[in-house]
Amino acid sequence: MKTFDELFVELSAxxxxxxxxxxxxxxxxxxxxxIGKKLVEEAAESxxxxxxxxxxxxxxxxxxxxYWIQLMMISRGLTPDDVYLHL
Ligand SMILES: N=c1c2ncn([C@@H]3O[C@H](COP(=O)(O)OP(=O)(O)OP(=O)(O)O)[C@@H](O)[C@H]3O)c2ncn1[C@@H]1O[C@H](COP(=O)(O)O)[C@@H](O)[C@H]1O
Numbered sequence: 794m795k796t797f798d799e800l801f802v803e804l805s806a807x808x809x810x811x812x813x814x815x816x817x818x819x820x821x822x823x824x825x826x827x828i829g830k831k832l833v834e835e836a837a838e839s840x841x842x843x844x845x846x847x848x849x850x851x852x853x854x855x856x857x858x859x860y861w862i863q864l865m866m867i868s869r870g871l872t873p874d875d876v877y878l879h880l
Pocket of ligand 1: 803804807814815816817818838856857860
């Protein structure tokens with residue numbers, strides 16, 4: 794288990810180090826268009842899970858949505874503070 798901020802630190806470090814074998818690094822190398830499609834896919838899966846599946850399944854899909862949101866942030870050079878500013 795990890796928090797939003799802990800995952801962001803981990804993903805940022807992997808991107809900075811270009812960690813070999815990391816799916817996150819591969820996704821970031823594929824770019825904003827690829828990440829955007831995954832983000833929308835996970836948003837739809839989150840919606841479907843929330844509407845038709847268990848709370849646990851919804852939480853799983855929402856965690857994946859958060860992951861792709863973080864990759865989008867990193868791909869645009871945005872930090873959590875840049876986003877929190879608008880909450
Ligand atoms: N939290 C996540 C995470 N959430 C989602 N995903 C990826 O997002 C995709 C989710 O897509 P799907 O819902 O379609 O899941 P799927 O059924 O596996 O389908 P595919 O898309 O893989 O075909 C999968 O490819 C997952 O690998 C994640 N990949 C990695 N992490 C964490 O990110 C960190 C870095 O991981 P690496 O880059 O793999 O080192 C680690 O802490 C990981 O636990």
